[in-house]
Amino acid sequence: MTASAPVIGVVGNDVPRQLLLALGARPYRLTGSWTGAIDPGAQQLLGATDAAVARLLTELRNGAEPLDALIVCNDSQAHLRLFYVLRATTSKVPVHLLDMPREASEPARRFARSQLETLAAFCGTVTGRAWDDASLAAAADAEAAVGEALGRLRSRRRAHPSLCTGADALAAIHDAARLAPADAVTRLDSAGAQAGPTPPGAIRVHVTGSSHPDAACYRELESDGRCVIVSEDHDTGDAAWLGEAVRGETAEHVLDGLIEAHSARVTTSATAPAGVRAAFTRDLAREAGADAVAAIIRELDEAPLWDLADQRDALEGIPFVSVRVAPGGETQATQDLVREIVARAVPA
Numbered sequence: 001m002t003a004s005a006p007v008i009g010v011v012g013n014d015v016p017r018q019l020l021l022a023l024g025a026r027p028y029r030l031t032g033s034w035t036g037a038i039d040p041g042a043q044q045l046l047g048a049t050d051a052a053v054a055r056l057l058t059e060l061r062n063g064a065e066p067l068d069a070l071i072v073c074n075d076s077q078a079h080l081r082l083f084y085v086l087r088a089t090t091s092k093v094p095v096h097l098l099d100m101p102r103e104a105s106e107p108a109r110r111f112a113r114s115q116l117e118t119l120a121a122f123c124g125t126v127t128g129r130a131w132d133d134a135s136l137a138a139a140a141d142a143e144a145a146v147g148e149a150l151g152r153l154r155s156r157r158r159a160h161p162s163l164c165t166g167a168d169a170l171a172a173i174h175d176a177a178r179l180a181p182a183d184a185v186t187r188l189d190s191a192g193a194q195a196g197p198t199p200p201g202a203i204r205v206h207v208t209g210s211s212h213p214d215a216a217c218y219r220e221l222e223s224d225g226r227c228v229i230v231s232e233d234h235d236t237g238d239a240a241w242l243g244e245a246v247r248g249e250t251a252e253h254v255l256d257g258l259i260e261a262h263s264a265r266v267t268t269s270a271t272a273p274a275g276v277r278a279a280f281t282r283d284l285a286r287e288a289g290a291d292a293v294a295a296i297i298r299e300l301d302e303a304p305l306w307d308l309a310d311q312r313d314a315l316e317g318i319p320f321v322s323v324r325v326a327p328g329g330e331t332q333a334t335q336d337l338v339r340e341i342v343a344r345a346v347p348a
Contacts, residue, residue, distance in 0.1 A: 005180070006127050009065060009093075011056065011082065012073025013235040013268070014100045016258045018245055019116065021139035021181065022131040023123045029177035030065060031213040031236050032056035034330050045085045046078075050301045051327040052213040053078040057085065067093050069126040071119070074099040075235075076270040076303070096122040102271050104263040112259045136254045140245040142181035147243025149176075149188035154238065156192055157230050158288045161200040164192025166207070166229025167218035170237050174214065177242055198228040203345045206290035207232040208281045208311065209297040209304045209322070211268070217296060217325075220334040226342055231288035233281050235268050269303035278310035285318060292345035294337055295322035319344040 008025045020027045032052035042057040043049075059065060070093050072083040086095045098119055101108035124130050153172065156163040172191035176184035205227050211234040212218065218229055233239050246257030266272055266280040285293050293315055297304045312320045321340045325333045 006068040007066065008123060008126060009067040009070040010073070010177075011070070012075045012079050012098070013239075013241050014073040014075050014098055014262065015071055015119075015241070016116070016244065016262070017242065018136070018139045018143045018254075018258065019120060019131065020123055021142060022135040023120060024127040024129040024135075025068075025123055026180055027177070028065070028067065029174070029236075029240075030056055030059075030070075031174065031211070032059070033213050034216040045089065046081055048300060049081060050078045050210075050298055052211075052298060052301075053082055055213075057082060060086065061090065063092065069093050069123070070095045071098055071122075072096070075268055078301070094122070094126065100262055102267065109259055109263075112262065113255055116255055116258065131251060133250060136251055137247060140247045140254070142245075143243060144245035146176060146181050146184045146188070147245060149185040150238075150243045153188050153191055154231075159197075160289065161202065162198045162204070162228050162230050165198060165218075165222050166205070166232070167215040167222055168192050169229075170212060170215040170218050170232075173237055173240055173242065177240060198222075199225045201347050202226060202228040203341055203347050204228060204230045204289055204291045205341060205345075206230065206281070206285035206288055206293045207237070207296060208234065208293060208307070209295035210234060210301045210325075211236040212296075217330055217334050220331055221294075221338055224338075227338060230290055231284050233266070233277075233284050238284070239266070239280075241265065269307050274307045274310045277307045278314040281307075281311050282314040282316070282318075285315065290318065291347055292319040292321065292341050294341060295320070296334075296337065297322065297324050299324060299326045 005024055005026045007028045008020055010027050010029045017027045032055040036055050038054045039058040043054050046054055072079055074080050083097045100115055101111050153169055157169055168191045172188050175187045207229055221227055244261055246254050248254040248257055269277055323333045323337045
């Protein structure tokens with residue numbers, strides 16, 4: 001893939017990057033932001049929707065991202081609403097909806113295959129290319145290297161003491177989801193390289209709840225050195241579908257493998273049962289050696305609230321704290337969260 005590869009924006013966490021790479025595109029994930037202006041027109045079009053998505057629509061309407069096309073995943077009601085608003089109001093770039101099923105039944109697999117084949121046809125009209133066995137294999141090698149770099153980053157975060165702050169790690173993951181694979185590997189491997197170990201007495205925190213459109217809340221939570229974020233289970237961090245690669249003898253085998261990988265993922269609060277999400281939170285927190293779990297939930301992002309009771313029960317003694325974040329209240333909410341974590345958690 002060359003530096004001039006068409007850039008295809010991605011909203012959501014269901015797009016297999018390997019397929020886009022094999023078609024000669026550069027996937028570019030879009031997440032909005034914690035802060036920033038919201039165009040009143042964008043807010044009116046979306047209605048009562050999470051502020052991060054309203055900021056994303058504002059950016060798209062203003063042409064802030066130079067995209068050749070855009071894929072929106074049907075992985076939340078906010079994203080689905082965003083797709084319909086974009087389809088109805090803008091013609092700047094072609095927009096496609098990817099609707100991947102959440103179960104592993106045979107009918108669901110057939111539907112998933114049709115969705116990926118339609119996705120490939122859409123991307124092919126943008127890049128002027130079709131995939132073949134060779135391009136899928138090359139894309140798998142490139143994306144697997146990203147996955148290996150992510151593994152190295154996870155190991156640095158989970159070291160005792162951690163060798164990378166959560167804010168640095170999250171920023172690197174966000175950047176990697178917008179870069180060509182070789183550049184993504186370099187960016188991931190650079191995370192934490194200059195800062196050195198985090199304070200040895202810092203409380204190790206696992207973050208759950210809403211996805212984080214940028215690292216602002218992570219930076220605030222870690223700002224005084226009392227806490228360090230060692231893992232998360234939201235889909236713009238360690239649970240992003242990034243670095244997943246499938247090798248197969250034919251394109252059909254690759255598609256089958258990607259569908260299998262998708263079915264095996266624990267997805268967002270909006271699409272996965274609360275019990276499954278709670279077990280996912282517990283397992284990742286334990287693997288990372290977390291001293292506390294913090295649920296950070298944006299106003300109007302209601303689905304993570306459904307998980308809280310199950311998560312609290314599943315954690316079996318690990319302190320669990322939560323906070324709702326209203327637009328404009330990010331700093332105060334995070335400071336309140338830090339105080340509660342420090343009051344309840346004891347560093348290992």
